[in-house]
Amino acid sequence: MPRAPFYRLNPMSDTSSPTVHPQIHWSENGAEHSARWRSESGMPPPKRVVIADDRTTADQAYRMACEGTAMLWRGDFQNARQLLQALARRADHKNDKPSKKAKAAKLAQPEPSATQAFHLHRQAQSQRARTLAMLLLPFDADYTIPLRRAPDVKLACNEAYGRGEEAFVASLRELLGLIGAHEWRRTGVELPALGQRIHPHYGVFAPIRGEYVGLVADAPLPARASLAFDIGTGTGVLAAVLAQRGIQRIVATDQDPRALSCARENLARLDLLGKVDVLQADLFPAGRAPLVVCNPPWLPARPSSPIEYAVYDPDSRMLRGFLAGLAEHLEANGEGWLILSDLAEHLGLRPRAQLLEWIAQAGLKVIDRLDVKPTHPRAQDATDSLHAARSKEITSLWRLAAA
Structure with missing residues (x-):
């Protein structure tokens, strides 16, 4: 899934001015210290930092984390x-078993709407992430962690x-995300449709x-x-599918340098770079094509971190940008394929009528729609706070043409 259009320029790749890295400050052994702060989620450096070690109990750590005090681990x-x-278990227990006072307040309120449930869900996720991000690790400039039994x-x-440049501090939770992403990159995702x-x-x-x-x-x-044009190529998966289907040339675009690198590597591994040109562009490349494909982020909400731009499309900017520019990039009798879930509709974030209006305003018409029911685990998880909406979700490929 691609990034948002008209993007904020990725702060990690902005070379228009000298980079000023945020700093984290703490006291240790009677002296003041500082280091570069790293957070891919965009979290600012904690204002209060204490030293913690093997003597710190889970209850002490959870109390400090909830108060916004970060712990630099030694x-x-x-x-x-x-x-x-242990912190995660306490955070989840708090959400699963609220206090009597919280239960009474909830009972006094009407059942939240789907939209309210979505925002409450995101609020709870954000609070949990902030709490778990309070456990910090030191890193040397070469990414060595100077702690006992630390992995490579x-x-x-x-x-x-x-490339490593200087010593820094980051959260343990972020490091585990990096390790998980490394494993995804190493093993890959099996896609039956691609083989x-x-x-x-x-x-x-x-x-x-x-x-x-x-x-x-x-x-x-x-x-x-x-x-064919593949707008917002991400990993390059849809460009690969189109190439396998016999389309002789595909132009795949994205604005995120990481996505561009990822797509090129995947297409090279599949021996498809001879058919696919990967370009950095805001939505469309120059020219027209008989087929233009786009799979924008599906939910029109504000991301809470840069990484979430793959899921959330503020004010439906990428969706609207794709629809508004599609007709002028289609050849005569060409088609635009919009791949979109209707989860936003079930959450009350964007009505179907709004989507149809944008399609008509862009001088487009719907010539067909192919639907499929998602099979991911959350769609069947009755304990999920958004289950009522997820259980109704349909993913569609809208075949669009110039009106």
């Missing part, structure tokens, strides 16, 4: 992991951050919901479709 690395797990994370850090594995990079949306890939694999191709 003990055993594996003990830090166990402490983070140099490759995972290089993949996410690039191959796609290897997502850190910060690039993994195509774990294969139903939308299957739609692109099965939809009837326009006549004489020798060229």
